[in-house]
Amino acid sequence: MAIQKSGKIWLDGEIINWEEAKVHVLTNALHYGSGVFEGIRCYKTDKGPTIFRLEDHIDRFYYSAGCLSIEIPFSKNDIKKSITTLIKINKINECYIRPIAFCGYGKLGLDVSGSKVNTAIILWPWGAYLGGIELSAVVSSYRRLSPKSVPIDAKISGYYANSIIATMEAKKRGADEAILLDDNGYVAEGAGENIFIVENGKLYTPPKGAILPGITRDSVMRIAKREGIKVIEKDISVSKLKNAEEVFFTGTAVEICPVVKIDGQKIGKGKVGPISLRIKEKYIRITRGRDKKYKKWLTYV
Numbered sequence: 435m436a437i438q439k440s441g442k443i444w445l446d447g448e449i450i451n452w453e454e455a456k457v458h459v460l461t462n463a464l465h466y467g468s469g470v471f472e473g474i475r476c477y478k479t480d481k482g483p484t485i486f487r488l489e490d491h492i493d494r495f496y497y498s499a500g501c502l503s504i505e506i507p508f509s510k511n512d513i514k515k516s517i518t519t520l521i522k523i524n525k526i527n528e529c530y531i532r533p534i535a536f537c538g539y540g541k542l543g544l545d546v547s548g549s550k551v552n553t554a555i556i557l558w559p560w561g562a563y564l565g566g567i568e569l570s571a572v573v574s575s576y577r578r579l580s581p582k583s584v585p586i587d588a589k590i591s592g593y594y595a596n597s598i599i600a601t602m603e604a605k606k607r608g609a610d611e612a613i614l615l616d617d618n619g620y621v622a623e624g625a626g627e628n629i630f631i632v633e634n635g636k637l638y639t640p641p642k643g644a645i646l647p648g649i650t651r652d653s654v655m656r657i658a659k660r661e662g663i664k665v666i667e668k669d670i671s672v673s674k675l676k677n678a679e680e681v682f683f684t685g686t687a688v689e690i691c692p693v694v695k696i697d698g699q700k701i702g703k704g705k706v707g708p709i710s711l712r713i714k715e716k717y718i719r720i721t722r723g724r725d726k727k728y729k730k731w732l733t734y735v
């Protein structure tokens with residue numbers, strides 16, 4: 435992903451120029467991954483820019499910080515307000531928002547108590563992640579980090595070494611994305627997305643426990659239920675995955691993205707299926723402020 439190199443960034447309570455947002459090479463997080471972050475999207479609507487499920491993302495941001503035993507030196511309200519201010523200052527209608535809090539410069543080592551915590555908010559226009567239409571995937575030879583090793587429901591920077599390694603393996607195998615299995619060999623999630631399969635008109639998704647329980651995953655489950663589509667959280671084997679009628683990823687970056695090939699094998703007819711399409715279209719309507727029933731998920735800037 436090429437990132438724009440202009441605009442304003444919020445760093446530790448101040449709004450500064452893009453090129454001034456720098457850190458020291460001895461920043462603790464650079465060495466050990468001691469940071470937490472969020473990925474949030476802001477969409478253009480008829481009533482101006484709106485942030486999707488801001489409250490939930492900010493709650494997860496603070497939850498992740500707690501899992502890492504670091505304290506974000508701003509209140510949730512400060513961060514929410516700073517996000518909307520930054521969108522206004524950058525005069526941007528649609529963007530990806532990246533809040534991050536990380537152990538900074540001053541104390542190296544693994545005991546992060548008393549470490550300086552830096553907090554930043556960066557935003558930039560970002561189109562469909564992974565290209566967005568129909569994806570190919572491979573089942574990774576690497577397992578998802580075990581929930582026995584880390585609190586897997588937190589979004590902690592260091593965990594993403596696992597995702598990078600799986601992604602690079604998938605790219606070498608000619609696929610767009612990796613699907614990682616959990617400790618027990620069941621499907622966990624994509625490198626940066628949750629996963630759903632369709633079977634007999636019902637949705638199945640791996641249960642919480644060995645995944646990052648995504649906010650998009652939660653949205654899809656709620657949308658599907660309201661649409662009268664049954665959703666079942668259940669362990670999914672690799673053969674169930676590959677023989678599913680439809681498979682799709684969910685995530686803030688990728689939104690709803692059909693997977694049409696896994697390990698070179700076609701899923702269903704090898705193109706986007708009707709249920710994936712229905713959910714995707716509904717999600718687009720909701721996030722762009724065109725469905726009043728879901729307006730509680732939107733924060734207008």
Ligand SMILES: Cc1ncc(COP(=O)(O)O)c(C=O)c1O
Pocket residue numbers: 473597623624625626627628646647648649650651684685686687
């Ligand atoms: C590993 C992983 N799983 C799932 C997701 C999807 O989460 P969300 O829908 O909250 O963006 C993400 C993205 O944050 C992720 O990095």
